[in-house]
Amino acid sequence: MDEKGVKEEKVASILEEARSKDVPYQRVLSSMCTRPHPLAIEAHRMFIETNLGDKVIFPGTAELEEKAVRMMGEMVNFSEVSGYITTGGTESNVQALRAARNMSDIQYPNVIVPESAHFSFDKIADVLRIEVRKAPLDDEFRADVGEVENMVDEKTLAIVGIAGTTEHGQIDPISALGKIALDNGIFFHVDAAFGGFVIPFLEKKYEFGFEIKGVDSITMDPHKMGLSTIPAGGLLFRDKSFIKALKVHTPYLTTKDQYSFVGTRSGAAVASAFAVMKSLGREGYRKIVRRCIDLTRGLMDELGDIGVQPLIRPPMNVVTLDVAGERVKERLYDKGWITSVTRGGALRLVIMPHVTEEVLDDFIHDLKSSI
Numbered sequence: 001m002d003e004k005g006v007k008e009e010k011v012a013s014i015l016e017e018a019r020s021k022d023v024p025y026q027r028v029l030s031s032m033c034t035r036p037h038p039l040a041i042e043a044h045r046m047f048i049e050t051n052l053g054d055k056v057i058f059p060g061t062a063e064l065e066e067k068a069v070r071m072m073g074e075m076v077n078f079s080e081v082s083g084y085i086t087t088g089g090t091e092s093n094v095q096a097l098r099a100a101r102n103m104s105d106i107q108y109p110n111v112i113v114p115e116s117a118h119f120s121f122d123k124i125a126d127v128l129r130i131e132v133r134k135a136p137l138d139d140e141f142r143a144d145v146g147e148v149e150n151m152v153d154e155k156t157l158a159i160v161g162i163a164g165t166t167e168h169g170q171i172d173p174i175s176a177l178g179k180i181a182l183d184n185g186i187f188f189h190v191d192a193a194f195g196g197f198v199i200p201f202l203e204k205k206y207e208f209g210f211e212i213k214g215v216d217s218i219t220m221d222p223h224k225m226g227l228s229t230i231p232a233g234g235l236l237f238r239d240k241s242f243i244k245a246l247k248v249h250t251p252y253l254t255t256k257d258q259y260s261f262v263g264t265r266s267g268a269a270v271a272s273a274f275a276v277m278k279s280l281g282r283e284g285y286r287k288i289v290r291r292c293i294d295l296t297r298g299l300m301d302e303l304g305d306i307g308v309q310p311l312i313r314p315p316m317n318v319v320t321l322d323v324a325g326e327r328v329k330e331r332l333y334d335k336g337w338i339t340s341v342t343r344g345g346a347l348r349l350v351i352m353p354h355v356t357e358e359v360l361d362d363f364i365h366d367l368k369s370s371i
């Protein structure tokens with residue numbers, strides 16, 4: 001750090017220069033994040049100094065959080081949920097399983113997740129010191145229900161199902177997994193970090209929410225397809241005893257206790273998530289999702305024309321292609337595209353709201369010459 005500060009204009013130009021090195025979302029086909037809705041940005045600015053770690057100072061912001069949680073609960077068919085706006089899918093997943101662990105008396109517990117689970121479950125294994133067992137998938141990259149059932153033993157604390165996998169956008173058989181959980185009296189968490197703001201708005205209906213009896217908790221992230229600013233994740237519990245199981249006593253704050261993982265916690269993205277959900281409503285999200293799905297279908301047709309095969313028929317706006325992923329990704333990068341590769345080596349594309357038809361036409365052209 002310099003002894004004397006530099007002029008604000010100078011700092012602004014340093015910031016601008018740094019920002020200009022970032023890749024604009026336009027040509028990003030790898031990320032599950034996107035440009036936030038304009039109202040989300042405005043709300044974020046208005047609430048920039050708020051701290052939900054100290055709710056007595058910010059009751060207005062806390063009220064918005066309760067309303068946002070309720071709206072998300074309604075999206076997954078249970079308005080009486082308990083939960084809060086987290087920093088993202090990772091915190092939600094950690095906290096869901098931390099609550100389950102705190103409510104259980106199993107020593108050295110295990111959790112069964114599908115092999116398709118997000119890497120946040122590797123962090124969970126490490127942080128919570130829980131054995132994370134990875135169940136094999138069926139040939140469409142869904143959790144294999146029989147395999148999950150075989151892995152359950154007396155030390156099984158929880159089962160996890162994914163509604164919208166990160167790599168393939170696949171939806172696990174949530175109701176069949178819920179039945180295993182219910183039959184064995186095991187906690188059942190649904191990770192819908194990405195799918196939570198997609199699946200309820202698809203034309204085809206999938207059950208993945210609290211309408212399924214066994215489901216105890218759900219992760220769903222406003223900062224992905226919810227179009228809020230970052231960081232906004234959602235953690236929802238059916239039973240409020242689980243949120244109580246996360247509480248620690250908080251001396252020297254205005255509140256008595258706290259259930260969030262982080263302490264000081266911005267209300268900016270919370271207000272942002274609330275604002276977009278309130279403004280778009282179901283109808284607004286349905287339009288956004290429909291547009292992404294139409295673009296995905298159009299892309300699938302064009303891929304067929306150039307002889308590129310998808311690994312599965314995509315249920316949502318994530319496409320994986322049977323090409324030499326790493327090599328094609330490098331070549332596309334040289335042409336200005338950001339794509340990604342699955343653990344299985346397939347090229348992976350996410351068709352987020354920032355993607356347009358023109359961009360996809362250019363992309364197909366460059367993909368053709370990259371294979």
Ligand SMILES: *Cc1c(COP(=O)(O)O)cnc(C)c1O
Binds near residue numbers: 032091162
């Ligand atoms: C993105 C994602 C996560 C992690 O969310 P972050 O907001 O990046 O922490 C967890 N699970 C699934 C299925 C995801 O797609």
